Amino acid sequence: MWHEDERNPNVTTASNNSDSLVSLRNVHFSIASRRIIDGMDIEIPRGGVTTIMGPSGTGKTTLLRLIGRQWVPDSGQVIVDGVDINRIGRDELYALRKRMGMMFQTGALFTHMSVFDNVAFPLREHTHLPERLIRHQVLMKLQAVGLRGARDLMPSELSGGMARRVALARAIALDPMMVMYDEPFTGQDPITVGVIMQLIRMLNDSLGLTSIIVSHDVAEVSAISDKLYLVAGGKVIDAGTPAHMQHSDSEWVQQFMNARPDGPVPFHYPARDYAEDLLEVAT
Amino acid sequence: MIADRLQALGSLVIDSLRRFGQATLFLMRALGGFTDMLRKPHLLVDQLYSVGVLSLAIILMSGLSVGMVLGLQMYNTLVDFGTEDSLGPAVALSLVRELGPVLTALLFAGRAGSALTAEIGLMKATEQLAVLEMMAVDPLRRVIAPRLLAGILSMPLLAAMFSAIAILGSYLVAVQMLGVDEGAFWSQMQAKVDLYEDVYNGIIKSVVFGIVVTWIAVFEGYDATPTTEGVSRATTRTVVYSAFAVLLLDFMLTALMFGD
Numbered sequence: 148m149w150h151e152d153e154r155n156p157n158v159t160t161a162s163n164n165s166d167s168l169v170s171l172r173n174v175h176f177s178i179a180s181r182r183i184i185d186g187m188d189i190e191i192p193r194g195g196v197t198t199i200m201g202p203s204g205t206g207k208t209t210l211l212r213l214i215g216r217q218w219v220p221d222s223g224q225v226i227v228d229g230v231d232i233n234r235i236g237r238d239e240l241y242a243l244r245k246r247m248g249m250m251f252q253t254g255a256l257f258t259h260m261s262v263f264d265n266v267a268f269p270l271r272e273h274t275h276l277p278e279r280l281i282r283h284q285v286l287m288k289l290q291a292v293g294l295r296g297a298r299d300l301m302p303s304e305l306s307g308g309m310a311r312r313v314a315l316a317r318a319i320a321l322d323p324m325m326v327m328y329d330e331p332f333t334g335q336d337p338i339t340v341g342v343i344m345q346l347i348r349m350l351n352d353s354l355g356l357t358s359i360i361v362s363h364d365v366a367e368v369s370a371i372s373d374k375l376y377l378v379a380g381g382k383v384i385d386a387g388t389p390a391h392m393q394h395s396d397s398e399w400v401q402q403f404m405n406a407r408p409d410g411p412v413p414f415h416y417p418a419r420d421y422a423e424d425l426l427e428v429a430t
Numbered sequence: 431m432i433a434d435r436l437q438a439l440g441s442l443v444i445d446s447l448r449r450f451g452q453a454t455l456f457l458m459r460a461l462g463g464f465t466d467m468l469r470k471p472h473l474l475v476d477q478l479y480s481v482g483v484l485s486l487a488i489i490l491m492s493g494l495s496v497g498m499v500l501g502l503q504m505y506n507t508l509v510d511f512g513t514e515d516s517l518g519p520a521v522a523l524s525l526v527r528e529l530g531p532v533l534t535a536l537l538f539a540g541r542a543g544s545a546l547t548a549e550i551g552l553m554k555a556t557e558q559l560a561v562l563e564m565m566a567v568d569p570l571r572r573v574i575a576p577r578l579l580a581g582i583l584s585m586p587l588l589a590a591m592f593s594a595i596a597i598l599g600s601y602l603v604a605v606q607m608l609g610v611d612e613g614a615f616w617s618q619m620q621a622k623v624d625l626y627e628d629v630y631n632g633i634i635k636s637v638v639f640g641i642v643v644t645w646i647a648v649f650e651g652y653d654a655t656p657t658t659e660g661v662s663r664a665t666t667r668t669v670v671y672s673a674f675a676v677l678l679l680d681f682m683l684t685a686l687m688f689g690d
C-alpha cells in the first residue's frame with residue numbers, strides 16, 4: 148500500500164522529516180509467522196540520544212536489526228538519512244553501513260584479535276591509511292573510552308564493561324553519523340553503568356553523533372536521553388521527553404517507568420487457574 | 431494415512447531442496463570472495479595453517495598405520511599363491527585410487543570440518559558475523575571464502591601425503607619385516623601404477639571431496655541455530671553429512687572412472 152508520493156523515498160523524506168535521521172513508518176515484522184513488530188512508527192531526531200525501552204523479548208534488538216537492514220520488514224519503511232534502506236542495492240547499503248556504528252549486546256569483539264586490532268579492523272578494511280595513521284586513530288578512539296592502556300589485551304582478558312567500551316571504540320572507528328547501542332548497561336555493576344552512560348552522552352555531543360539506545364534499564368537511561376520510546380507487544384505505547392514519560396497517564400508507562408512487577412504487563416505467564424492446577428491429581 | 435506419509439515425505443523433499451538451494455547460493459557468493467585473497471593472502475595463509483597444517487598429524491599417523499595393516503593383510507593373502515611380489519602395486523593401487531582420498535576425506539571431516547563448523551557457528555552465536563555485516567564487511571567473503579579455499583587446497587595435498595606415508599608403512603612391514611623382495615616391491619609398483627589412470631583420478635577424487643566436505647562444514651556453521659545446542663547439532667551434522675557424501679560420491683566417481 149505505497150502512496151504515490153512515497154515511491155521515491157529520497158524526495159519525500161528530505162522534505163518531510165529532515166530533522167529525523169532514522170524513521171520507521173508503520174513497520175511490521177514477523178519471525179516464523181510470529182508477529183514481533185506490529186505497526187511501529189518511530190522518529191529518531193538528529194543529534195540527540197533516543198532510547199527505546201521495553202520489556203525483554205519485545206523486539207528491541209529486532210528494531211536495531213531492521214534499522215541496519217540485517218533483517219527486512221514484512222511491510223512499512225525504514226528510512227535512514229533520507230534513504231529507504233530496503234530499496235537500495237548492496238553497494239549503497241554497505242556505504243550507508245559504514246556510517247552506522249553498532250554496539251552489540253555482548254560486545255561481539257573478534258575473539259582472536261587483540262583490543263587494538265579489533266578497533267583497527269574497520270579502518271584496515273575500509274581505508275587505505277598507512278599503519279602509522281591507523282595507530283593514531285585507534286589510540287585516539289581507545290583514549291576516548293579510557294582504554295588506551297588495554298590495547299594489547301585479548302578480549303578474553305577484559306571485564307564485561309571493558310569489552311563494551313572496546314566495542315564502542317570500534318563502533319566509532321570510522322567516525323559514523325550514528326551509533327546504535329543494544330542493552331549497553333545490562334549485567335554491569337553500578338560504576339560501569341555510570342561510566343558507559345557518561346561515555347554515550349559525551350561521545351554523542353562531542354562527535355556530533357545521533358545515538359539510539361535500546362534498553363530496559365529505565366533509571367539509567369532516562370537520565371541521558373533526549374527522547375524516550377516505550378514499546379511493548381510490538382507497538383509503541385508512548386513517546387516523549389523523559390519528563391513527559393514520568394508523568395504519563397498510561398498505566399503501561401507508569402508500570403514500566405516505576406518498575407512495578409504487576410500491571411498491564413502481567414507478572415504471570417498466561418496459565419489456567421492456580422487452585423485448579425494444584426488440585427489436579429497427578430496422572 | 432498414506433496421504434499423511436506422502437505429505438511428510440513431500441515436505442522433507444521440499445525442505446531438503448530448499449536447503450540445497452540456499453547452500454548453493456551461499457557457495458556462489460563465497461566463491462566470489464576468492465579474488466579478495468589475491469590482495470589479502472594472509473587471510474588464506476592463516477586458514478591453510480589451521481585447516482591444513484593442523485590436520486597433518488592425524489593424517490600422517492593414520493596413513494602409517496593403514497599402510498602397515500595393508501602390507502600385513504595383503505602379504506598373508508598373496509603369499510599363499512606365491513605372488514607376494516605384486517604386493518607393492520596392490521597396496522599402491524588401493525591407496526592411490528580409493529583409501530587415500532576416502533580415508534583422508536573422512537579424517538578431514540572429523541578433524542578440520544567439525545572445527546570449521548564449530549568456529550563459524552560460535553562466531554554467529556556471539557554476533558561476530560552480525561558485527562561484520564554492520565561494518566559493511568561481507569562475512570561470506572571475509573570469513574567463509576578463505577576457509578573454503580583452504581579446505582579445497584588442503585585436501586588433495588593431505589591425501590597425497592596419506593598415500594605416500596601409507597606406502598612407506600607397507601614397505602616397512604612387507605619388505606623390512608616379512609621379507610618381500612625390495613626390488614620387486616618398487617619396480618612392480620612403478621610398472622603397474624599409471625599416472626593418468628590412477629594418480630590423476632585419485633587427485634580428482636580428493637579435489638571433489640575437498641570441495642564437498644569444506645562446503646558442508648562452512649555452510650553448516652553459517653546456517654547453525656545461534657545457540658549452544660544449535661552449534662553442537664551443526665557440528666554433528668557436518669561429520670555425518672560429510673561421511674555420507676564422501677562415500678556416495680566415491681562410488682559414483684569410481685564407477686565413472688574405472689567402471690568401463
Ligand SMILES: Nc1ncnc2c1ncn2[C@@H]1O[C@H](COP(=O)(O)OP(=O)(O)O)[C@@H](O)[C@H]1O
Nearest residue numbers: 178179183201202203204205206207208209210
Ligand atoms: N533468530 C530468531 N529466531 C526466532 N525467534 C527470534 C529470533 N530472534 C529473536 N526472536 C524472537 O523475537 C522476539 C524479539 O526478540 P528481540 O528483538 O531479541 O527482543 P529484545 O531485544 O527486546 O529482548 C523474541 O521473542 C525472540 O524470541
Ligand SMILES: [Mg+2]
Nearest residue numbers: 207208252330
Ligand atoms: Mg535484545
